[in-house]
Amino acid sequence: MKLPGRLAAAIEVLxxxxxxxxxxxxxxxxxxxxxxxxxSGDRAAVGNIVYDALRRRASHAWAMGSDAxxxxxxxxxxxxxxxxxxxxxxLFASDTHAPEVLSADEVHRLAMADPLVxxxxxxxxxxxxxxxxxxxxxxxxxxxxxxxxxxxxxxRANTLKADRDKVLRALARFGPDPTAIAPDGIRLAAGRGDSxxxxxxxxxxxxxxxxxxxxxxxxxxxxxxxxxxxEQVLDLCAGAGGKTLAxxxxxxxxxxxxxxxxxxxxxxxxxxxxxxxxxxxVQVRPPGDGALDSLVGKMDRVVIDAPCTGSGTWRRRPDAKxxxxxxxxxxxxxxxxxxxxxxxxxxRPGGALLYITCSIxxxxxxxxxxxxxxxxxxxxxxxxxxALEALAPGASTSVHRLDGEGVSLTPHRTxxxxxxxxxxxxxxxxx
Numbered sequence: 001m002k003l004p005g006r007l008a009a010a011i012e013v014l015x016x017x018x019x020x021x022x023x024x025x026x027x028x029x030x031x032x033x034x035x036x037x038x039x040s041g042d043r044a045a046v047g048n049i050v051y052d053a054l055r056r057r058a059s060h061a062w063a064m065g066s067d068a069x070x071x072x073x074x075x076x077x078x079x080x081x082x083x084x085x086x087x088x089x090x091l092f093a094s095d096t097h098a099p100e101v102l103s104a105d106e107v108h109r110l111a112m113a114d115p116l117v118x119x120x121x122x123x124x125x126x127x128x129x130x131x132x133x134x135x136x137x138x139x140x141x142x143x144x145x146x147x148x149x150x151x152x153x154x155x156r157a158n159t160l161k162a163d164r165d166k167v168l169r170a171l172a173r174f175g176p177d178p179t180a181i182a183p184d185g186i187r188l189a190a191g192r193g194d195s196x197x198x199x200x201x202x203x204x205x206x207x208x209x210x211x212x213x214x215x216x217x218x219x220x221x222x223x224x225x226x227x228x229x230x231e232q233v234l235d236l237c238a239g240a241g242g243k244t245l246a247x248x249x250x251x252x253x254x255x256x257x258x259x260x261x262x263x264x265x266x267x268x269x270x271x272x273x274x275x276x277x278x279x280x281x282v283q284v285r286p287p288g289d290g291a292l293d294s295l296v297g298k299m300d301r302v303v304i305d306a307p308c309t310g311s312g313t314w315r316r317r318p319d320a321k322x323x324x325x326x327x328x329x330x331x332x333x334x335x336x337x338x339x340x341x342x343x344x345x346x347x348r349p350g351g352a353l354l355y356i357t358c359s360i361x362x363x364x365x366x367x368x369x370x371x372x373x374x375x376x377x378x379x380x381x382x383x384x385x386x387a388l389e390a391l392a393p394g395a396s397t398s399v400h401r402l403d404g405e406g407v408s409l410t411p412h413r414t415x416x417x418x419x420x421x422x423x424x425x426x427x428x429x430x431x
Contacts, residue, residue: 001042003083004091004098006194007073009035009042010049011099014069017050017319024050024319045194052076054318055148058123063115064106070099071106078110081193085110130326131311136362136408136420137400143360146412150190151315153197154216154416157184159249160278162210170205174198180415181392182219184249186211209276214242217312217409217416218358220395222246222303224387224421225354229254231300234292236260236343238284241270243305243356248279258299260285260292292346299346305356306336312358312418315411333363340372344379350428353379357420360410365420366402372424373404379424381405387423 001009009031016027028050032043053060053072060079064071077083083091085107092098102110109115122129125144132140155176157164164184168176171186179185188198205211222243227233229252235244238259247257259282261267267286274282285291309332314321340355347353355372357364373379383405388395400408406422 001038001045001097002091002095003045003077004095006042006045006049007077008097008099009038009046010053010073010076011069013046013050014053014072018069024054024317041194041196044196048194049073049076051318052080052150054322055150055315056080056126057318057322058126059116059119059148062119062123063112064109071109073099074102074106074110079115128322128324131324131361134329134361134363136360136365136402137410139412143410143412146410147314147360147418148318149315149411150192151215151411151417152190152415153188153200154179154182154214154219155186155188155200155211156182156214156219156246156249157186157211158209158245158277159184160253161208162205167205167211170210171200171203174200179216179219181388181395181398182216182223183391185214185216185219187216207276209278212242212245212273212277214246215417217414217419218242219246220388220391220409220414220416221354221356221419221421223250223391224384224423225250225301225303226352226387226423227251227255227257227301227303231255232295232298233257233301233303234260234295234299234343234346235303235305236346237262237305237307237339238270239266239305241267241273243303244270244282245273245277245279247303248274248277248282251281253279253281255281257282258285258292258295259283260287262287295346297346298348299351300348301352301354302343302346303354303356304339304343305358306339306364308332308336308357308359308364309361310358311360312410312420315417329361329363333368336364336368337371340368341375344372344376344426347379347426349426351426352382353424353426355406355420355422355424358417359420360408360418362402365408365422366404366406369406369422369424370404378427380427382423382425384421384423 060075061067092101125141126148127144157167176186244259385396409416409419
């Protein structure tokens with residue numbers, strides 16, 4: 001397929017998403033099944049156009065005067081992919097699979113030097129308008145624009161099997177770089193246009209467990225738990241085990257990690273991942289009556305990677321940005337409050353509790369942390385500056401420092417997905 005056909009396909013996919021209200025990945029898969037002539041490069045390019053349109057839907061729609069699929073795709077082609085309106089018209093006129101040639105109004109809008117003149121902050125930030133008062137920081141436009149960019153592909157060298165230098169050498173043909181903060185992280189930069197993200201999961205190093213796919217932000221917040229060899233750690237919301245694996249590596253396979261999740265389906269992938277990574281100090285505790293009763297009051301550290309809106313991952317799932325509702329946010333906040341109260345039960349006196357979200361919303365982050373501390377006077381927040389500086393000099397100044405000692409990582413400030421971390425200690429019992 002040539003570019004005009006790919007643009008036409010992206011318009012078709014966006015229309016399908018709009019009318020059938022289905023996830024992007026599902027719509028793209030359906031298009032691929034219905035157009036088997038399209039090669040892997042075509043599918044990747046169409047996907048890039050669709051995701052680029054959704055990441056910056058508000059600003060593209062403002063510039064074009066419409067959020068319909070065609071104007072969004074045309075705006076992506078010109079403003080994100082660098083193709084002039086004149087070039088588009090020439091391509092469209094000579095290709096039978098192309099969209100219709102541009103109208104005079106479309107040419108005018110696509111040629112505007114500053115298409116966002118007069119646009120409100122939520123449009124310039126490419127965020128839902130209702131979300132802005134809920135953000136956990138002030139520079140909303142800069143943060144929103146960074147959140148609307150393409151994400152890199154981050155990896156974590158599994159130090160139980162290989163160091164970062166070894167993985168960097170093995171992946172040299174992809175142009176990897178060490179991450180700026182996470183000491184074992186590796187970054188493959190985001191591409192432009194129709195570039196394809198490397199499928200690193202077919203690489204020998206991945207199959208041997210020498211590295212995992214994990215955003216640098218996720219690596220950083222896992223390390224902020226401060227887990228040390230020999231400790232007893234509970235990963236209460238382990239999910240598929242990404243942070244569990246990072247904790248195991250930090251603990252050098254010594255001590256004990258209890259990996260639990262309330263959803264068996266989310267937890268299911270952890271078994272194969274533990275085996276591939278060579279992890280021996282993790283005991284999986286599936287959900288069930290009394291599954292964690294023996295751990296109450298005994299854990300040196302409890303890590304809660306809480307279920308959240310996922311607003312910190314909007315670079316990767318831009319459709320979710322436009323679907324989130326205030327009611328959904330309120331439901332997540334209530335769920336987090338209950339999970340935090342549950343997790344506190346397992347922390348021994350003098351132990352630590354790390355609360356994590358992949359969110360940029362204050363309701364789930366500093367407001368949630370403040371509420372917990374008010375209701376649990378036996379816990380106190382710990383300053384994370386020293387822990388961040390231990391990872392990389394200057395790291396403590398690259399995060400948002402929030403009220404109550406919590407920190408927020410964001411695409412704009414740290415070049416990561418959005419994460420929040422609050423480390424608390426349970427006061428030791430006095431006699």
